[in-house]
Amino acid sequence: MCLIYFCPESPRWYMKKNRYQDAMKSLLRLRNHPIQAARDLYYIHAQLEVELDFIGEAHYAKRFIELFTIPRVRRATVASFVVMIAQQMCGINIIAFYSTSVFRDAGADDNQALLASMGFGLVNFVFAWPAIWTIDTFGRRSLLLFTFPQMAWTLLAAGLCTLIPGTGGAHMALVAFFVYLFAAFYSPGEGPVPFTYSAEVFPLSHREVGMSWAVATCLFWAAVLSITFPLMLARLHAIGAFGMYAGFNIVALVMIFLLLPETKQRTLEELDYIFAVPTRVFMRYQVTKVLPWWIRRWILFQREARLEPLYQFDTVGEPEDNHSSDFGYENDKAKVELKDTIGLTSGVQTTR
Numbered sequence: 001m002c003l004i005y006f007c008p009e010s011p012r013w014y015m016k017k018n019r020y021q022d023a024m025k026s027l028l029r030l031r032n033h034p035i036q037a038a039r040d041l042y043y044i045h046a047q048l049e050v051e052l053d054f055i056g057e058a059h060y061a062k063r064f065i066e067l068f069t070i071p072r073v074r075r076a077t078v079a080s081f082v083v084m085i086a087q088q089m090c091g092i093n094i095i096a097f098y099s100t101s102v103f104r105d106a107g108a109d110d111n112q113a114l115l116a117s118m119g120f121g122l123v124n125f126v127f128a129w130p131a132i133w134t135i136d137t138f139g140r141r142s143l144l145l146f147t148f149p150q151m152a153w154t155l156l157a158a159g160l161c162t163l164i165p166g167t168g169g170a171h172m173a174l175v176a177f178f179v180y181l182f183a184a185f186y187s188p189g190e191g192p193v194p195f196t197y198s199a200e201v202f203p204l205s206h207r208e209v210g211m212s213w214a215v216a217t218c219l220f221w222a223a224v225l226s227i228t229f230p231l232m233l234a235r236l237h238a239i240g241a242f243g244m245y246a247g248f249n250i251v252a253l254v255m256i257f258l259l260l261p262e263t264k265q266r267t268l269e270e271l272d273y274i275f276a277v278p279t280r281v282f283m284r285y286q287v288t289k290v291l292p293w294w295i296r297r298w299i300l301f302q303r304e305a306r307l308e309p310l311y312q313f314d315t316v317g318e319p320e321d322n323h324s325s326d327f328g329y330e331n332d333k334a335k336v337e338l339k340d341t342i343g344l345t346s347g348v349q350t351t352r
Contacts, residue, residue, distance in 0.1 A: 016048065090245070097225070135188075
């Protein structure tokens with residue numbers, strides 16, 4: 001906390017207050033060269049001008065209401081809600097909040113429970129580092145779709161290991177091993193992805209209020225979990241609690257598959273277009289196109305299997321064949337909806 005006082009203030013905040021000299025000083029501390037600082041000063045200024053054109057003097061409450069009334073923004077709101085509540089559904093905080101109680105319920109004494117809790121925190125820290133590379137290499141959605149099944153079976157395995165008779169070292173070692181494996185899958189996936197994803201899905205005009213909504217969702221359900229889990233652990237013990245959250249992982253996996261578009265390396269304009277596609281169209285595409293392709297490619301090992309894209313950024317509404325005509329038509333409708341939607345970003349292009 002003491003180190004926060006040595007951090008430079010946000011240049012964007014300074015510029016909103018018309019303190020451009022202070023903003024430049026912050027940018028000079030954040031960038032390697034004055035030319036880079038000057039470039040970003042102009043870039044942020046242009047972004048703020050675009051925001052002002054769209055939202056004007058709109059009140060914060062009005063923009064919050066628009067999270068649920070503007071179709072493009074509403075889809076981003078739903079996506080951020082799903083990815084944030086999934087972080088609580090995966091079960092990470094039942095261990096992070098109550099790790100000592102969980103290990104003690106599994107048969108560990110006080111010292112063993114404390115040591116196991118320390119190991120859990122260490123694994124969580126170490127395996128979060130690969131996300132710096134994987135989150136932009138494999139994508140946000142891909143990481144979630146891969147790690148949630150792994151978290152489900154490792155959490156279930158940890159719960160089943162509590163049924164092993166005896167309280168010896170091997171008993172606790174197995175429980176701790178699967179809990180650590182669970183944390184290793186969580187850390188590069190559902191750990192960093194929700195906050196990264198939620199920060200980029202909203203247009204500039206609604207990004208602040210949208211991110212506030214996303215974080216509030218995460219913390220609200222974390223509070224619900226912290227209140228309900230002790231009762232769950234007392235009645236169901238570790239096996240029941242772990243088994244229930246393993247099931248929640250599968251539910252979260254389905255929600256992510258059906259409701260979360262990929263945002264990796266998309267510009268703001270492309271994200272506007274992606275979230276202008278109706279939710280039912282995206283869900284139908286996942287069920288009728290992506291799922292059959294995945295089965296053919298990765299279960300039947302048919303290398304010739306091809307997946308037609310849902311988004312056509314260069315030639316919208318001009319399908320290559322009859323099979324893609326429905327989705328081409330929906331892309332046209334998304335384009336029209338995008339033009340009619342207020343509060344979206346345009347004129348400033350940002351590559352992620």
